[in-house]
Amino acid sequence: MAVAERMEALRTKHAAxxxxxxxxxxxxxxxxxxxxxxxxxxxxxxxxxARLHHA
Structure with a gap:
């Protein structure tokens, strides 16, 4: 999974x-x-x- 896709999945879970x-x-x-x-x-x-953003 690409970093952008993982970030979006994490944002969705975070919002839920x-x-x-x-x-x-x-x-x-x-x-x-x-x-x-x-x-x-x-x-x-x-x-x-945050880790993904700074990687």
Whole structure:
């Protein structure tokens, strides 16, 4: 997979995680473990995008 394709796939996943995170945070009783998992995954994707950008 080309770098540009991988970046686009990561951006798409990152955006989906962002929506899921917003939904999780705004629930009446947010699941803190799920919120933390989504935040960590979102950060992992952001780090991978940064590495690809600087490679």
């Amino acid at each position: 995680l962002d929506r899921n995170l917003e939904d999780a945070i705004h629930r009446p009783l947010p699941d803190e473990i799920e919120v933390l998992r989504l935040k960590k995954e979102k950060l992992r994707l952001k780090d991978e995008m």
